[in-house]
């Protein structure tokens with residue numbers, strides 16, 4: 131699993147406290163979304179469950195933590211209701227897969243994996259009851275136990291007091307690690323009983339060092355859209371297959387110019403993509419253009435967006451406020467047509483001309 135980039139010092143502090151027997155039984159790691167909170171919590175879990183008590187990374191304890199399979203590593207994370215047990219047991223294999231693929235997993239990526247857009251993720255009362263039951267048993271291996279709660283801010287109101295009780299009445303050799311992105315949503319009584327650890331956000335260099343094999347173009351797009359949310363960037367990069375950024379760039383450049391011959395050619399090219407590939411491209415485009423609009427309005431520094439194929443800075447300044455509504459509507463309706471497999475070429479043509487008008491502010 132990944133080493134922390136910016137917060138090695140924080141990990142050292144945690145190790146030092148543990149070695150000196152001074153690590154608090156309840157630790158609250160505060161992190162930016164998609165930042166180093168989760169990777170750090172995993173590193174801390176290794177330390178606590180390591181056979182050599184050093185977080186060596188190679189013993190049986192550390193290895194099983196890396197695979198999220200250690201019997202004394204209890205994981206709690208937000209879910210949607212409707213599974214057979216109503217607890218995180220229903221989603222544990224998805225969670226393992228996601229977190230191992232993307233150690234910086236962010237809430238929206240997780241949401242997309244297990245729920246539809248409108249379903250709310252939460253940690254239900256049943257889940258906290260499950261944890262209480264697990265912790266009432268003795269440790270599987272007779273040593274330390276860890277309860278790692280990802281996003282305690284999503285605990286259902288009624289269950290927060292149960293968590294508070296767990297924190298207030300420490301169990302022997304049991305460590306609670308909370309990874310939160312929003313401490314304002316936590317009960318003040320929980321906050322006051324945890325040792326707080328603040329993760330520094332990732333700098334652009336740290337962020338980009340995660341993508342050593344990507345082209346400059348892909349790196350520029352990822353950092354413009356997602357930095358410092360590395361979790362979202364990793365998820366997007368995994369979806370940007372078949373050199374999708376180049377296809378996107380070419381389509382947008384063509385829409386911007388508005389030449390009918392070129393639009394026909396690009397529409398033919400797009401229509402030859404698989405249905406899934408095309409859906410993915412259109413929703414990525416919607417996302418990119420919304421971000422372009424955001425950058426334009428916010429006047430954010432766009433120096434990292436000078437691309438060889440398309441000048442995104444120019445593009446984002448082309449996405450004027452009155453055009454953003456038109457763009458969202460055009461791409462949304464295009465996405466629906468692709469979904470229903472009707473008039474795909476016509477729909478792509480109409481969308482291209484609508485984008486052209488939106489870019490021109492017409």
Ligand SMILES: [Zn+2]
Pocket residue numbers: 176179180181182183184185186187188189190191192193
């Ligand atoms: Zn170890």
